[in-house]
Amino acid sequence: MTAAGADAPTRGRPRDAARDLRITQAALDVLADSGITGFTIEAVAHRAGVGKATIYRRYSGRDDLLAAALDHLRDDTPLVLTQGSARERLAAALDFIRTPMTHTRGGRVMAQVISAGAQHPDFLAVFYDRVLGPRRQILIGILREGVAEGWVDPDADLDAAVTLLVGPMIFLKVWHGTPVATVSTDEIVTLALRGAGVSRASGS
Numbered sequence: 001m002t003a004a005g006a007d008a009p010t011r012g013r014p015r016d017a018a019r020d021l022r023i024t025q026a027a028l029d030v031l032a033d034s035g036i037t038g039f040t041i042e043a044v045a046h047r048a049g050v051g052k053a054t055i056y057r058r059y060s061g062r063d064d065l066l067a068a069a070l071d072h073l074r075d076d077t078p079l080v081l082t083q084g085s086a087r088e089r090l091a092a093a094l095d096f097i098r099t100p101m102t103h104t105r106g107g108r109v110m111a112q113v114i115s116a117g118a119q120h121p122d123f124l125a126v127f128y129d130r131v132l133g134p135r136r137q138i139l140i141g142i143l144r145e146g147v148a149e150g151w152v153d154p155d156a157d158l159d160a161a162v163t164l165l166v167g168p169m170i171f172l173k174v175w176h177g178t179p180v181a182t183v184s185t186d187e188i189v190t191l192a193l194r195g196a197g198v199s200r201a202s203g204s
Contacts, residue, residue, distance in 0.1 A: 015058065023048045023055060027069035032108035036116045036123050039066060066123070070130035073106055086145035087189075090165075093139060095185050097169040100176035107173065114174075136162050143196075156196035164192045 026048035031039050041062055045052045059065040081089045101107035117124040139162045146152035152161075168188050172181045 019048075019050065019054070020058065021072075023050065023058065023065070024069045024072045027065055028073055028105060028109065031066070031069065031112060032105045035112040036066075036120050041065065063122075063126075067126055067130060070127060073109060074131050074134060086142050086149055087151060090139070090142045090146070091185050091189055093142065094165060094169050094189065097166060098172040098176075098185065101173055102176075110173070136166070139165070151197055152193070153196055153198050158196075161193070161196040164195070165189065168192070 023044065027039070027044045030043045030047055034043065039062065041052050041055055044065060045055055048055075055065060059068065081092045083089075084092075099107060101111045113124065113127050136159075140158045143152050143156075143158045143161055147154045147156075152158075165188070169185075172183070175181050
């Protein structure tokens with residue numbers, strides 16, 4: 001799966017930006033509703049109200065369209081607050097990640113990713129590259145601010161710390177509505193960061 005066609009130049013009259021957006025939004029809707037197996041050019045064209053030729057003038061095929069749509073999923077899903085301490089923004093970001101899958105289109109897409117990942121590793125790789133990878137880097141950036149604020153150990157493996165923090169959020173996203181999902185994000189952050197936090201014990 002590649003995204004080469006999504007950036008390829010087009011010939012003729014300038015592309016209609018509104019139609020471009022309608023196509024990518026329709027692509028996300030098809031992905032959220034029908035999964036990777038139901039994601040076809042025909043289905044997207046029908047949802048967007050355009051002909052298949054209109055899509056093929058923009059993208060070389062299904063994979064390019066899917067990659068472009070995932071870029072828009074990243075764009076329309078705000079991740080972090082712009083104000084407050086790093087610890088406050090970390091908790092807000094993790095709260096957003098644990099939002100129930102059924103409450104957002106991005107959550108429904110995530111459900112399809114989890115369902116189809118084993119059968120479609122190429123799709124999983126593109127989803128990580130376009131959506132999850134950039135979000136992980138944002139969280140790592142927040143933890144770097146935590147180092148500066150003095151509540152994250154400067155020697156901690158921040159990539160591992162992000163994995164430790166995000167894993168429970170995905171679990172809680174999946175099991176929303178059950179008793180286990182009532183645990184607070186702040187409590188999880190407190191427990192998880194004990195291994196990455198600055199030791200308060202003198203001489204340790």
